[in-house]
Amino acid sequence: MGVEYGDHVILRLPNIPEFVICHLAVQRIGALSVPIFPWYRAREIAYVANDCETKVFVTLSGLIRDVQEIQSELRTVRHFMVVDNEKDRVDENIYCSAA
Numbered sequence: 001m002g003v004e005y006g007d008h009v010i011l012r013l014p015n016i017p018e019f020v021i022c023h024l025a026v027q028r029i030g031a032l033s034v035p036i037f038p039w040y041r042a043r044e045i046a047y048v049a050n051d052c053e054t055k056v057f058v059t060l061s062g063l064i065r066d067v068q069e070i071q072s073e074l075r076t077v078r079h080f081m082v083v084d085n086e087k088d089r090v091d092e093n094i095y096c097s098a099a
Contacts, residue, residue: 001055001056001078001079001081002055002078002079003026003029003031003055003056004029004030004031005029005030005031006030006031006032007031007032007054007055007056008031008032008033008034008052008053008054008055009022009026009031009032009033009034009054009055009056009057009058010033010034010035010036010045010048010049010052010054010056010057010058010077011023011026011033011034011035011036011058011059012036012037012038012040012045012057012058012059012060012063012067013035013038013058013059013060013063013083014038014060018083018084019035022058022083023035032052034048034052034054036048038060038063040066041066042066042067042069042070043070045066045067045070046070046073046074049074049076049077050073050074050075050076053075053076054074054076054077055076055077055078055079056077056078056079056080056081057074057077057079057080057081058081058082058083059080059081059082059083060082060083060084061082061084062084064080064082067080
């Protein structure tokens with residue numbers, strides 16, 4: 001996905017094993033994880049993502065609707081990643097990784 005040292009990766013995940021796995025993976029490559037609350041809505045998500053210039057946005061399929069609403073407003077996000085198995089609820093342009 002092209003994440004490099006110093007890049008920001010938003011983790012909009014609840015307290016689940018995938019959160020810890022993603023956080024540690026991001027730290028391992030020298031990038032910075034930016035955990036945000038799952039209950040943030042579109043306006044808050046857009047502000048945080050644009051403010052920290054995140055490149056990758058990681059979330060669950062059940063939390064993707066707010067992100068899809070503002071997808072065009074996210075200036076620096078290159079990739080969206082869903083880390084659960086609910087692929088039928090997600091657009092085809094979003095990367096899904098089976099947990």
